Amino acid sequence: MSRLSALIARETTLAWGRGGGPLVALGFYAGVATFLPLAIGPQHDRLAAIATGAAWVALALASLLSLERMFERDYEDGALDLLLLSPVPLELTCLVKCAGQWLATGAPLALGAPVAAIALGASPTLAPLIFACALLGGIAFSFIGGIGAALSLGARRGGLLTAVIVLPLFVPPVIFGGGALANFESGLPWTGGFAFLGAYAAAAVAFGPLAMAAACRNALS
Amino acid sequence: MRGPKNLPKSLDHRLITQLLLRDAAIRRGGRLLFEGVSLDLAAGEACALTGPNGSGKTSLLRAVAGLVRLEAGEIGFGRLDPAEARGGGLHLVGHADGLKAARTAREELTFWSRWGGGAHAAMLEAAEALELVPLLDLEVRRLSAGQRRRLALARMLAAPRPLWLLDEPLSPLDARWREGFGALMQRHLDGGGLILAAVHDPLPIPSRSLELIA
Numbered sequence: 001m002s003r004l005s006a007l008i009a010r011e012t013t014l015a016w017g018r019g020g021g022p023l024v025a026l027g028f029y030a031g032v033a034t035f036l037p038l039a040i041g042p043q044h045d046r047l048a049a050i051a052t053g054a055a056w057v058a059l060a061l062a063s064l065l066s067l068e069r070m071f072e073r074d075y076e077d078g079a080l081d082l083l084l085l086s087p088v089p090l091e092l093t094c095l096v097k098c099a100g101q102w103l104a105t106g107a108p109l110a111l112g113a114p115v116a117a118i119a120l121g122a123s124p125t126l127a128p129l130i131f132a133c134a135l136l137g138g139i140a141f142s143f144i145g146g147i148g149a150a151l152s153l154g155a156r157r158g159g160l161l162t163a164v165i166v167l168p169l170f171v172p173p174v175i176f177g178g179g180a181l182a183n184f185e186s187g188l189p190w191t192g193g194f195a196f197l198g199a200y201a202a203a204a205v206a207f208g209p210l211a212m213a214a215a216c217r218n219a220l221s
Numbered sequence: 222m223r224g225p226k227n228l229p230k231s232l233d234h235r236l237i238t239q240l241l242l243r244d245a246a247i248r249r250g251g252r253l254l255f256e257g258v259s260l261d262l263a264a265g266e267a268c269a270l271t272g273p274n275g276s277g278k279t280s281l282l283r284a285v286a287g288l289v290r291l292e293a294g295e296i297g298f299g300r301l302d303p304a305e306a307r308g309g310g311l312h313l314v315g316h317a318d319g320l321k322a323a324r325t326a327r328e329e330l331t332f333w334s335r336w337g338g339g340a341h342a343a344m345l346e347a348a349e350a351l352e353l354v355p356l357l358d359l360e361v362r363r364l365s366a367g368q369r370r371r372l373a374l375a376r377m378l379a380a381p382r383p384l385w386l387l388d389e390p391l392s393p394l395d396a397r398w399r400e401g402f403g404a405l406m407q408r409h410l411d412g413g414g415l416i417l418a419a420v421h422d423p424l425p426i427p428s429r430s431l432e433l434i435a
Contacts, residue, residue, distance in 0.1 A: 086336060
């Protein structure tokens with residue numbers, strides 16, 4: 001346990017330094033909330049209609065920003081070798097790395113999501129569901145993103161490759177979460193979409209680390 | 222010359238009592254680096270791995286650590302299962318030292334000692350033995366190459382493991398520390414440890430040698 005608690009502390013601080021933390025998250029949402037009215041026009045009902053969707057898409061894109069360096073730095077400086085020389089299975093190490101990534105970037109982004117949506121004109125009653133969707137979605141984005149980051153290890157334009165690998169896999173949570181939010185807004189049953197989002201996040205946590213560990217081993221050997 | 226103080230205690234359980242290479246061959250990028258390399262290293266012995274640049278010294282060390290696959294031959298760790306030996310029985314110190322430039326020496330040493338399963342007291346002793354105590358609050362980027370190497374070496378003392386795999390451990394060290402690290406290596410051997418070190422200059426301790434021919 002001491003090993004894992006040490007690792008999660010390290011990963012969280014490293015992810016924080018790579019572009020996580022509340023300031024970056026809020027800055028990103030502030031950008032979205034400022035640019036959208038400028039690009040689309042200031043009509044309130046038009047903005048309100050897309051507010052939740054915009055915040056949701058912004059979350060998915062913001063999650064991409066810090067993914068690239070998740071494994072790359074440890075791979076380049078040799079830390080990944082040393083992480084491997086441990087009784088802790090590499091799968092568990094990858095899981096903890098993603099959890100640290102989520103704590104440092106996903107959780108602050110989830111806090112910012114309802115603020116951005118409301119600033120764009122979404123109804124404040126939506127805020128708890130936006131927050132819950134963003135929390136779950138963030139978990140899915142971190143663990144799916146980790147697969148992309150591990151697969152692109154050693155590639156010359158790793159960040160671009162990560163985005164290309166990961167974006168199609170971001171589609172289901174975006175659809176499920178967006179559907180739940182749209183249904184809630186129009187008074188339709190929303191729990192189905194939300195449950196699918198949760199299931200997708202759970203599957204990402206369960207299977208993502210297996211894929212990441214295999215990709216890391218392959219990159220090292 | 223003042224010798225390093227507070228040397229690590231002898232090693233406990235999970236003893237690797239032997240490192241055995243039998244007819245090892247490694248191929249990297251389609252090129253056969255070497256073949257037919259054999260070695261039988263017992264507890265308390267050190268082996269200097271020599272050979273010209275590109276002869277595969279680093280690859281051989283990484284193969285022992287399980288990071289590179291052998292093309293042919295096998296690697297054994299005495300009675301110990303290879304997965305167990307690699308999980309908790311060996312240290313690898315290479316050119317890429319895994320230290321993060323933006324973190325302090327203390328943060329890095331603490332993390333790696335906990336990751337290696339070492340106790341806090343052992344971590345402090347290691348910092349003292351390598352005279353790192355005054356440097357602990359500096360960011361790793363502020364350390365000189367030699368200080369940084371000492372920090373990487375301190376990780377091995379902070380979490381004692383029997384087999385040390387060293388890739389040119391002496392190159393950035395000054396004369397005093399070459400001798401000082403020699404004393405630490407000797408102490409490790411006296412405690413029943415094993416050392417396989419890729420070097421260009423001779424090791425400062427009695428050792429066997431294995432030459433790779435390009």
